[in-house]
Amino acid sequence: MGETLKRRAAAYGLLLPGTAWLVVFFLIPLYFLGRLSLNVNLGTYYPFDWHWQNYSDALGLYDTQFFRSFEYSIAATLICLVLAYPLAYAIAFKAGKWRHAMLLAVVAPFFTTYLIRTISWVTILSDESPVVDVLKFLQIAPDGRVLATAPAVIAGLVYNYLPFMVLPIYASLERLDTRLMEAAKDLYANTATTFLKVTLPLSAPGVVAGTLLTFIPATGDYVNAQFLGGSNNQMIGNVIQSLYLKQSDYPAAAALSFVLMAIILIIVLIYIRFAGSEALMGEEGAAA
């Protein structure tokens, strides 16, 4: 009995510093975000006043950027999925001794600073670049301008979040029991049927995790739109950043940030409801 109590105390003791840090500097700030969004902006100071109008004002002014953010991030997520699945499949089943080298290539972008990588796309897509010449020749970009367009921003998002899609899909494919695929073949399933009925369903947790890990950060991103987009490609992240850090309109910025979080949370919850929670919480989390 005493031993159990001691063990329990030890568990709480080990847990305390981390829990405290996350509660004080993650959860409580979310409350402050909500509170700040209900303050009145009087120019120099911002008293609390249940000022719900911040929400209707901010959403009325910036609804375009809101819709655009979801448009871009959903497009980027789908493109990532289409690109990442074959790559993950190739690494898991076709790479052989090159598996580790290919995985290293997938994480290599993480070894260079995010901002510099995004800026290097400005070089690649600049008006004088050979890439743009090719696109011009192929009539994909007839006016010879790629920067400051929606495709440029989406391409940047795809590039930056691709590893987050590849790795979880690879992880679920790698764990897959290949005997199941052989069994399908033995039962006269062709390659396509085997893939659709066996491989794809079994890799679903990886796909769910990957889409979430891509969609969530892509929606709030403002670096790609800042560097690769024009004034017509600004996302909600750009608005929030500018309201907070340049215009000091904290209540409006907080309201937008709060709505962004709420919408993402709702989408994620609906998605998980349909796709299963193991992907986000892990098998252990789902069981606990």
Add this chain to the structure above:
Amino acid sequence: MSSRASAPTRFWGWLREHAVMIVGLLVIAYMLVPIVVIFVFSFNDPAGRYNFTWVGFTLEHWKNVFGIPELNEALWVSIKLALLATLISTVIGTMMALALVRHQFFGRRAANFLIVIPMATPEIVMGSSLLSFFLILGTPALGFQTLLIAHVMFCISFVVVVVRSRLIGFDRRLEEAARDLGANSFETFRLVTLPLILPGVFGGAMLAFALSIDDFVISNFNAGTEVTFPLYIFGAFQRGVPVEVNCIAMILFGVTVVAMVFTTLQQRRAEKMASIRPEQEELPPGAVTEIAAT
């Protein structure tokens, strides 16, 4: 079929066989092109302030890597910040992982949830809510302290996930054996537990360091007038990023690759010795993979 097949048929057969691999390699090329561009443009001799078009080859900027005082200062702030954030978050995170894997207690589920939620929150929401918190409280003043608080906050979850994934396959009989041989709790921890979980802890620490030194969004909100390496680049973008930034990026890239290879080898050795897990994974992808899978 094979001997009589015409060349085009054979070509299409080959293409069909290797289609997935070809697509995969093209995607990898897409992921690596920017790194090559950064490398090549670190030798550029731009005509104006903007390093976007190729002008000519020069080693000037490599010789002058640490010749821009503001850049050096920003880099130094980033390194200090990343080291401190890594140290704190690794200690705290490892403790949490130990509690979660080895103890059953009331509130476990809530603790798991608290760890997952920050990883599922967009950075801009974390950055802006923390700024709101500091603004309303009025303390501490925005600067290095608030950056450190923020960095530890977003690193903890990742450390917990990495360390926990290593702890799950841990053979507890080794600890029991140590106790049977007369070691007390502290000695058992120091002589048996710690050396066995060290590769996982080290993996978590590396991830925390990488996340911290590369963080832009949350730092952008909570830095005040303090400038980190990514914040310097962001600020320099409008007036032209100096070529030296590319050189430093390549140095960091090189250091990371070496560290990754070293950790992977280290981990392999440790696992061979203790056979913690029947099947071992590479660290660099494994670390991130496990976060994704958890």
